[in-house]
Amino acid sequence: DADVTQTPRNRITKTGKRIMLECSQTKGHDRMYWYRQDPGLGLRLIYYSFDVKDINKGEISDGYSVSRQAQAKFSLSLESAIPNQTALYFCATSDGTSSSGANVLTFGAGSRLTVL
């Protein structure tokens, strides 16, 4: 099994629908992240969480919300999906314990979302 599992891997939905992307990890890491990837734009940080009680906005959080249900689970929600949220979404984790501050991210395989 993968260390970081994202579901669904592919989803097609319509404008205005509520969508949830789920992420679970078996690495025992405290930190979890949601990124969005668009062609030609690299990856952009949406939200991140350092532990179950900690949620922080990234650079593009508008239109998204998250829930950290447990150390191992971090969900991303689109309350009312719109076409420009069509993208590839990645979940990532890190242990956040490196004394050097240079922590390593482990990414999931991605969830491709299409909003019609």
Place this chain on the structure above:
Amino acid sequence: DAKTTQPNSMESNEEEPVHLPCNHSTISGTDYIHWYRQLPSQGPEYVIHGLTSNVNNRMASLAIAEDRKSSTLILHRATLRDAAVYYCILSDSNFGNEKLTFGTGTRLTIIP
């Protein structure tokens, strides 16, 4: 935030060394240099990171300029499996990973 500049694409022959450059002229003293790569249809994966000294691991080597304004990822013997987009990223050690900003990277093509 400090940014990085990479060539959009590079080609290399199989079984030859590959040198992927990255410029980061506005790097601060607490910024680490990270490299990740993204294989087709996969999430990014960690390759290597460093602060001031050159670094080696099983995947690659990282050569950091003395003034830290540039760095080079070295794949010693490229294989077809190394074809990917390579991202050079700076992270502020005062903040941890949340400051990781991925640019568009360098798309590496390996020629058989």
